[in-house]
Amino acid sequence: MNEIYLIAGMTLVTFSIRYSMFAIAGRIEFPKRLVNALRYVPPAVLTAIIVPAVLIPSGDEIHLSYTNPYLVGALIALGVGWFSKNLLLTIIIGMLAFWGWQYIIAF
Amino acid sequence: MIEASLTTNSSATPSPFSEFITGARDTIPLVVGAIPFGLIFGTLALGSGLSFGGTMAMSAFVFAGSAQFIALGLVGVGTSWPLIVLTTFVVNLRHILYSATLAPHVSHLSRRWQIPLAFWLTDETFVVVANRYAQAINSPQTHWYYLGSAVLMYANWQLCTFLGLTIGQLLPNAATWGLDFAMPVTFIGMVIPYLKNRPMITSVIVSGIVALVAYPVPHQMGLMIAALAGIVTGVVVEYWQPSKESNNRTTL
Numbered sequence: 225m226n227e228i229y230l231i232a233g234m235t236l237v238t239f240s241i242r243y244s245m246f247a248i249a250g251r252i253e254f255p256k257r258l259v260n261a262l263r264y265v266p267p268a269v270l271t272a273i274i275v276p277a278v279l280i281p282s283g284d285e286i287h288l289s290y291t292n293p294y295l296v297g298a299l300i301a302l303g304v305g306w307f308s309k310n311l312l313l314t315i316i317i318g319m320l321a322f323w324g325w326q327y328i329i330a331f
Numbered sequence: 332m333i334e335a336s337l338t339t340n341s342s343a344t345p346s347p348f349s350e351f352i353t354g355a356r357d358t359i360p361l362v363v364g365a366i367p368f369g370l371i372f373g374t375l376a377l378g379s380g381l382s383f384g385g386t387m388a389m390s391a392f393v394f395a396g397s398a399q400f401i402a403l404g405l406v407g408v409g410t411s412w413p414l415i416v417l418t419t420f421v422v423n424l425r426h427i428l429y430s431a432t433l434a435p436h437v438s439h440l441s442r443r444w445q446i447p448l449a450f451w452l453t454d455e456t457f458v459v460v461a462n463r464y465a466q467a468i469n470s471p472q473t474h475w476y477y478l479g480s481a482v483l484m485y486a487n488w489q490l491c492t493f494l495g496l497t498i499g500q501l502l503p504n505a506a507t508w509g510l511d512f513a514m515p516v517t518f519i520g521m522v523i524p525y526l527k528n529r530p531m532i533t534s535v536i537v538s539g540i541v542a543l544v545a546y547p548v549p550h551q552m553g554l555m556i557a558a559l560a561g562i563v564t565g566v567v568v569e570y571w572q573p574s575k576e577s578n579n580r581t582t583l
Contacts, residue, residue: 226412227385233416234402235392241423243449245430249438261566266397267525268538268561269422270518272554273404275539276546277515283408286543294512301516305523314520315367315513322512 274298291329297322347475354459354479361455362487368396369488371513372403373495379407383496390492394450394485397521398422400514405554414552421558429457433477436464440474448474451481529572534565 278298279286290296301318308314345353369390376386381403389399398419405415429452437445460477470476525531538561545553 227382230402230406230412230415231385231388231392233412234389234395234398234419237416237420238393238395238398238423238426239450241420241426242430242452243446244427245434246437246445246449249434257566260569261562263425263428264531264534264562264565265421265424265558267522267531267535268565269401269418269554269558270397270522271535271538271561272542272557273401274515274518274522275542276553277404279543280546294515297512298515298519301519302523305520306526309524311517311520312367314523315371315516318516318519319513322516 293322293325293329296325345470345472347472350470350472350475351479351482354463354476354481355483356479357463357476358455358459358480358483361459362483365396365455365484365487366491368400368517369491370495370498371517372396372399373492373497374499375403375514376492376496377499379403381406386496387489387492390488393419394453394488395419395423396453396488397518400517404514418554421555425454426452426457429454429461432461433457433464437474437477444474448477448481451478451485453481453484456480456484530565530569533568534561537561537564 278294279288279292281287281292281294287295297318300321301314304317305311305314372390373386376389377383381389389402393399393402401418401422402415405418410418430449433448433452437448440448456477459480460473463473463476522535526535538557541560542553542557545556547553548556
């Protein structure tokens with residue numbers, strides 16, 4: 225892992241994307257289908273990270289059980305977030321649920 | 332936000348300074364939401380394998396919350412840097428839309444303005460600034476408003492990264508505290524607002540299932556496969572669902 229290449233590369237791609245349309249301001253029309261498809265990028269990417277992190281916390285096998293505190297915490301966070309629409313509350317309750325469940329199943 | 336609009340709707344053209352302050356003030360709620368995100372990023376960074384300097388540099392130069400979190404997760408599992416850069420590209424593609432939306436409003440500015448404003452174009456600043464332009468307050472000083480929002484977000488992100496790094500250092504065995512759960516739980520909170528209609532929900536479900544199935548694929552390519560599967564699914568479901576407005580399938 226070369227940190228300098230990593231950060232330089234991330235900086236370059238991120239800035240290029242953000243600057244791209246400023247650079248050609250008003251001279252190009254975006255294909256509607258592409259614009260539309262891009263709306264799915266953030267939730268699809270985030271979910272592709274969440275699901276393995278929660279269901280495969282050990283990194284080798286799927287742990288689909290109430291003894292998996294990642295799964296229990298995630299489900300509770302999902303419920304809190306869905307009803308409250310509050311990111312801060314979702315994180316706090318989710319973390320507390322995760323810790324609480326870890327504590328409970330340790331008995 | 333309402334107060335701010337009233338103030339600046341007065342006949343006098345607002346000064347650059349007052350626009351800057353108003354932009355920063357309108358961004359405060361979003362800064363509050365970003366604080367735990369920055370703190371958690373700083374706290375998790377060292378455990379994922381980034382150095383102290385590398386973490387600060389990433390926040391200073393990349394300045395993209397979700398991409399930085401994803402990079403952290405990928406660094407933690409030993410993903411090669413070109414693939415992380417590629418993932419960053421995919422994750423940040425949405426910024427093309429932000430850039431395209433604001434471009435007409437900044438086209439009259441010099442490069443000296445456009446370059447820093449583009450660098451500081453985050454989700455939060457985009458939402459606040461696009462709202463400002465949509466309010467039809469046609470002040471020639473709105474780029475100062477944009478700057479105010481951007482500088483506050485940036486300063487907060489640097490501070491929170493630093494606090495996370497230093498506080499994280501003070502916590503004994505932070506890795507065993509389950510802080511690795513902070514990342515998925517934060518992402519869950521970020522995904523929820525998108526789950527407003529059938530195409531989005533189907534997209535997310537397919538992405539999640541494919542991510543599990545494709546998990547053993549080397550170099551974290553399962554993530555890319557899952558994300559692409561989710562995106563394609565969303566588009567297809569949207570295309571095939573009965574249109575509420577008319578027979579044509581215009582998606583915008």
